Amino acid sequence: MYWSQLYVPTLRENPAEAEVVSHQLLLRAGYVRQLAAGIYNYLPLAQRSLLKIQQIIREEMDAIGAQEMLLPALNPAEVWKESGRWDVMGDNMFRLKDRFGRDLCLGMTHEEVMTALARGEVRSYKQLPQIWYQIQTKFRDEPRPKSGLLRVRQFIMKDSYSFDLLPAGLDVSYEKHRAAYYKIFERCGLKFLAVEAHSGAMGGSQSHEFMVESAAGEDFVAVCESAGYAANLEKAVSTPVPPAAPDVEGDLAPEEFHTPGQKTIEQLVAFTGVPATNLMKSVVYVCDDKPYLCLLRGDHQLNEAKLGSATGASDLRPAHPAEIQDWFGAAPGSLGPVGVKAMPILLDSALAGRKNLITGANKDDYHLRHVTPGEDFTAVTHDLRQVAEGDTHVETGAPLKIVKTVEIGHIFKLGYKYSESMGLKVLDQDGKEVTVIMGSYGIGVERILCAAIELFHDESGMSMPASIAPFQVVITPVYYSDPAQKEAAEQLYKECKALGIDALLDDRDERPGVKFKDAELIGIPYRITIGKKLPQGIVEVVTRRTKSAEEVTVAGAAAHIAQLLRG
RNA sequence: CGGGGCGUGGCUCAGCCUGGUAGAGCGCCUGGUUCGGGACCAGGAGGCCGGAGGUUCGAAUCCUCUCGCCCCGACCA
Numbered sequence: 001m002y003w004s005q006l007y008v009p010t011l012r013e014n015p016a017e018a019e020v021v022s023h024q025l026l027l028r029a030g031y032v033r034q035l036a037a038g039i040y041n042y043l044p045l046a047q048r049s050l051l052k053i054q055q056i057i058r059e060e061m062d063a064i065g066a067q068e069m070l071l072p073a074l075n076p077a078e079v080w081k082e083s084g085r086w087d088v089m090g091d092n093m094f095r096l097k098d099r100f101g102r103d104l105c106l107g108m109t110h111e112e113v114m115t116a117l118a119r120g121e122v123r124s125y126k127q128l129p130q131i132w133y134q135i136q137t138k139f140r141d142e143p144r145p146k147s148g149l150l151r152v153r154q155f156i157m158k159d160s161y162s163f164d165l166l167p168a169g170l171d172v173s174y175e176k177h178r179a180a181y182y183k184i185f186e187r188c189g190l191k192f193l194a195v196e197a198h199s200g201a202m203g204g205s206q207s208h209e210f211m212v213e214s215a216a217g218e219d220f221v222a223v224c225e226s227a228g229y230a231a232n233l234e235k236a237v238s239t240p241v242p243p244a245a246p247d248v249e250g251d252l253a254p255e256e257f258h259t260p261g262q263k264t265i266e267q268l269v270a271f272t273g274v275p276a277t278n279l280m281k282s283v284v285y286v287c288d289d290k291p292y293l294c295l296l297r298g299d300h301q302l303n304e305a306k307l308g309s310a311t312g313a314s315d316l317r318p319a320h321p322a323e324i325q326d327w328f329g330a331a332p333g334s335l336g337p338v339g340v341k342a343m344p345i346l347l348d349s350a351l352a353g354r355k356n357l358i359t360g361a362n363k364d365d366y367h368l369r370h371v372t373p374g375e376d377f378t379a380v381t382h383d384l385r386q387v388a389e390g391d392t393h394v395e396t397g398a399p400l401k402i403v404k405t406v407e408i409g410h411i412f413k414l415g416y417k418y419s420e421s422m423g424l425k426v427l428d429q430d431g432k433e434v435t436v437i438m439g440s441y442g443i444g445v446e447r448i449l450c451a452a453i454e455l456f457h458d459e460s461g462m463s464m465p466a467s468i469a470p471f472q473v474v475i476t477p478v479y480y481s482d483p484a485q486k487e488a489a490e491q492l493y494k495e496c497k498a499l500g501i502d503a504l505l506d507d508r509d510e511r512p513g514v515k516f517k518d519a520e521l522i523g524i525p526y527r528i529t530i531g532k533k534l535p536q537g538i539v540e541v542v543t544r545r546t547k548s549a550e551e552v553t554v555a556g557a558a559a560h561i562a563q564l565l566r567g
Numbered sequence: 568c569g570g571g572g573c574g575u576g577g578c579u580c581a582g583c584c585u586g587g588u589a590g591a592g593c594g595c596c597u598g599g600u601u602c603g604g605g606a607c608c609a610g611g612a613g614g615c616c617g618g619a620g621g622u623u624c625g626a627a628u629c630c631u632c633u634c635g636c637c638c639c640g641a642c643c644a
Binding site for chain 2: 009010011012013014015016017018019034036037085088089090091092093108109111138140142143144146151218410442478479510511512513514515516517518520521529531532540
């Protein structure tokens, strides 16, 4: 491709609307233009890059025996009603009606359509397993699109679905995907983490997310490199830091004491002189319309996902102050478990075995000391606590750190959720009907592009991994008007093409500085500069990421680039 | 949906408070001089100031409504 024939509208300044780096650079480097909130035009550079990403995905999916299909984005309501998700998806689903008034929607994921397809086709265990996938546009009416291409309302997703006769088969399909995802993200040049993810209230299911560390991310992950542990904070477990003081000894009875105006843990710590680790915090949640009292160590935070797992509820919210007043006869800030009968009490496992703690008295401005779980109240113990920075790995005791990440892929053992609700069954060897077990696996294509930019950029612009850069090399004759440089550039371009190198020839009549700046901004990994040493048969090869230059012969330049690309 | 910010040539912004009929830099076009890190000179094109209504002799500017975009939160398959 010749630059003069490529539409690359680079900008000198960052557009005001962009805040995160990948968004700024995508606009500035002429990759994308916004049409509306969360809806983008992909210009030639973005499209080239996205196609390369898709090709990598395609090759690795095909390599595990997955079969590419293309399903409609426009879906009839019926299949979504069968699974129950027509209602569950709520406002996140784009809905429309056809001319006869029939309900339709734009697909946000394709479990329903894939299951409906399989149900109509697959009859026998002999036809299993199957892995079906597509690379297709998804639509989600996000409450708040943001961060450029990171959270949008229309995006490209690789989604695949596995169909197996038995759980052991699902395990195989899942492992195939996990291995393929490693290869895909490695080939895309990303540094990423595979983390254990929250598997929802379905039980027994397994889930991993693939995350790239980035300040622009929205998910937090607990990581312990030495132990090889990484988990989404929704799911992560750890050993908390030990209590700052030993528990008061003795078989003591609860004892009320006056704490005027002391509502928060910080206030209580200051007032009593007792460290937060020796206080017991009471948090009231309403889970699927039922109230629960959750007890945590004073310095710990409740994790809603874990509470959801503990209660089996899907709809969680903190109780309103009025409800709390009703149930406890006291305001938040003086709540505790002693004497509570109206609701189940859940004790965080970090408090198991502790004794003589301070907690609320269910009486405004009073607290109790010497409260011991199991003696002074009865509770069910669950892991409810959010892992915090400074906690340690449960087995090795090595410290955990918490990092902010962008999710680029997610693999999930669905189990029977869709096959059961939608009636996907096959006959087994004994002629008996068996419900098929499924998995689903997604990759956000644009997010790979964003993550690469977030990972690899500097003050000059992007520094794309060679495998997904719009071009692998840019040939920059300093003066294209110089016949010798022009001829050398065109010759080099042909040689690159012959070697299968995706080359861009900057044939523009621009000053050298402009060409260098543009090439660096759009992030092409290698540049061949043809300039003053051409008469001696020498050109310069510049590596974008390091900005290091080396001189090579014109004759050997294309082969040199090919060598660099081979890595 | 709650809170905040912003809408003025393609881009970044000034002008608004204190109403008098629109500016700068970059980009774009033409000509010339330049030319290894976003050149310079001269000339030029391009905006009913997001939209509607109101106040006023007169509105980019004041008032009301509305639409859009961004950020924080809520939410998030």
